[in-house]
Amino acid sequence: MSDDRHVPVLLEEVVAALAPTPGETMIDATYGAGGYARALLAAGVRVIAFDRDPDAIAAGRSAAPEGLTLVEREFSAMESAVEAASADGVTMDIGVSSMQLDQAARGFSFQADGPLDMRMAQDGPTAADFVNEAEESDIADVLYRYGDEPRSRRVARAIVAARPLTRTGELANVVRRALGHRAHDKKDPATRAFQAIRIHVNRELDELADGLAAAERVLKPGGRLAVVTFHSLEDRMVKRFLRDRSGGAPSGSRHLPDATTARPAPSFEGVGKAVRAGEAELARNPRARSATLRMARRTDAAAWTMVAASNVFEERQA
Secondary structure, eight states, X not given: OOOTTOOOTTHHHHHHHHOOOTTOEEEESOOTTSHHHHHHHHTTOEEEEEOSOHHHHHHHHTTOOTTEEEEOXXXXXXXXXXXXXXXXXXXXXXXXXXXXXXXGGGOOOSSSOOBSOOOSSSOSOOHHHHHHHSOHHHHHHXXXXXXXXXXXXXXXXXXXXHOOOOBHHHHHHHHHHHHTOOTTOSSOTHHHHHHHHHHHHHTHHHXXXXXXXXXXXXXXXXXXXXXXXXSHHHHHHHHHHHHHHTTOOOTTOSSSOOTTSOOOOOSEEEOSOOBOOOHHHHHHOGGGGGOEEEEEEEOSSOOEEEEEOSSOEEEEEO
């Protein structure tokens, strides 16, 4: 049920935010190596855990303790296992897991050469399919939007010229040459491209938008939500979602453009400020450096409905 290489980020803070009480039902939306799930089970709650990666589910089922239910699905499908307004807590740890990054055969990282895959669910189009078949303009858009790559057009042009690409090492070298990488540079420029392509292949931001809305529907009044993100795109989405759902959206925003339209009643209330790892955790787990935890509590208002895309929310009262 665990992986010694994986250290759950902000574990104590997440558990404190969820405030588990024996007999409650909580959802671990991103099971991974089961770190959050184990802590919640130890507090006496029932845990329903989701993961779209079959490797994570298989490892969890090999030693699943009493009280744990594992579901091999995207976390946006949490309503398939939980009735509306029946969960006492939901936690999400967004992004790629340490186990996925550490396996060269999964193709998420260029630290060790492997097939250019990047699929969390291990099905559907691969990263190689995308870089070898997509239009140059589409590749540039993905690099700019999801990787904040300022020279996305140059990189996309280099990728198209180097096709076909089948290995992570090949793609990383193409990006480095396009951007004039030097061995002593502090950050490898291929990092931004790999992040962008991974997010695109797995539809991560759309999944996050759908997952937040699903959590809103399954949480009962007083239910707690705790979301850990690892880069600014994710954090901005979570921050905006919780701001809007707690009634904090400014009048005339792009999400609620008509300031005269009656706003839905707030479905969440904020619980404290964003939390980041302290020095002690950073010393034992460097991955925690970019982590941000945001928390909220469900009100008794109806869930909002949402037509979701990763950059636009159109909302109305359910």
